[in-house]
Amino acid sequence: MTPTDDTPTPAQPSGAVPPAPAPAAATAPALGGLETSLEKIARELMIQQRADRRWRIFFRFVWLALAVAIAWAGLSERLTPSAPSKPHTALVEVRGEIAPDTEASAELLVSALRSAFEDQGAQAVVLRINSPGGSPVQAGIVNDEIRRLKLLHKKKVYAVVEEMCASGAYYIAVAADEIYVDKASLVGSIGVLMDGFGFSGLMEKLGIERRLLTAGENKGMLDPYSPQNPKQTAYAQAMIDQIHQQFITVVRQGRGKRLHETPETFSGLFWNGEEAVRLGLADKMGNLDYVAREVVKAEDVVDYTPRENVAERLAKRFGAAMGEGAVKAMRQLSPMR
Template identity: 70%
Template sequence: MNPHDDLPPPIADPIGTPSRAAAPASAGGEAYEHLMAQFARDYLRDRRAERRWRSFFRLAWLALIASLLYLMFAQRHPGATQTTPHTALVEVRGEIAVDSEASAELMISALKNAFEDKGAQAVVLRINSPGGSPVQAGIVNDEIRRLKAKHGKRVYAVVEEVCASGAYYIAAAADEIYVDKASVVGSIGVLMDGFGFTGLMNKLGVERRLLTAGGNKGMLDPFSPENPQQKAYAQAMLDQIHQQFITVVKEGRGKRLKETPETFSGLFWNGEEAVRMGLADGLGNLDYVARELVKAEEVVDYTPRDNVAERLAKRFGASVGEGAVKALRNLAPIH
């Protein structure tokens, strides 16, 4: 009896040699497939999580941008939907210039909103400004007079610390001007300043070489000798602008103005003296005007302001803009 008779016959491998390792090989294949399946599941789970986080950050950026735009718009047009009786306030603060908070563009926008609101009983200009551009001040003065004629609402100017030069140019368009007894008011004049360096250049041995096409193109050049004809031309221009200023003040103040040789000399006075000279109508602040004259104690501020959202945008503008661009670029679906 053969001792191997009870054993099953050997299994031939593909090349014909017997193999008893087929079962372990099959088990190893199953383990490999299980491992790959687990890896695929983990990979898909990570990808889904990544997509969720990416979508979250996109939405967060878009929400931030939308919030900033809303805040900027809301505070750029304060009180635009106010309908209850109130006193409309427009601030005139700082230098009157193109890129300042007291630019003609911003003030006119605020004034239009204030005049167009049916609930606004009157408009108050609260002024604290040393002046600035006669052009910007003139534009605002003209617009105030136009809006008064169109809407039939009174305008009051209330002076805090300073109302000088171009700021008084604007105040002259108001129906009445109120000041504090210590306010600084006036400076009705025009100036053009500069420097001359010709003497210093001669001492240093520096030669100025200026080429122009046009005899007056280099007018008032600080490194060239003063030209009497050009100086006379500039002075005539200043006198003309000064006369425009004087005309606006006389039209605005009318018979209330007690003109003296010093009134239009460029001097300024305290509020008490300004009232005596007819440059102002009385002593009073915003609350007094709203309560006693307008008869509407609620004050709604229409002044466009550099709000928190805008300050953040200016401070972090580069990074916010870059993040917004990236978020918008990533809005395309992931394949």
């Protein structure tokens, strides 16, 4: 049997205010909500720090891999001999546009030519050409270097044309001792051009005003948004005429009496290989294998053309990928979403 408390509860007077609840009981829910918010913030900070740490580790591994690849490529190039010592035909390719920062830039071609001439196993140097031309400056540098190296090393140079040898490419080819073509090759285009567009009439119709400020009377020369100035146009024409004459002189020096000049030889026209031989712009029909076997008498062909190595390709690809990855990482780590 359980005892029962029979003590009576004191009566409350009429109109009395009930006692207020204890302060601790009132603030308990508020403190619980604050603790929950703090926990969420702490968790977010930890997640962010972990993501940040993972990205740092990832980028470190990527850069380490890139550094190893560059070191490996450089070491392999040093350990690999540039060419066999036995007699061979040295090949240098002239492909695409002749311009700075291209595969057919003067910098790369000159470097390849020097390596080819300096190798004692190289019996002769063959330029295999497939180019529409390009910069007269770049072509002129290569032409000058070929002539210098021929005198220095006493080696023959042969140009072999595949699809096209035009303009600046032909400027280079005439430095060779002989030029070989296919009957359907395109050869010639001995000329110089300077092109552009003029929008002044269209701008006038559209009500667009050109506001060009220059310090120097001819600083805005050949501006496409301004009407042509006869004096400036004549100056530009005289300049390209002079460069054209330089081109003609180089062709005459290179081809000599073999060149059968006509009124159209230096007009900018181009011809197929068969016609080029008839006009004296080329010497004979033949490809690389024929020249190496029958002319140079060294069938083994060693390519000295500079190629983009593994490290350079990796650097370019990783450069773009890393930039994109860094942007994504910054967006993910940013607190403002």
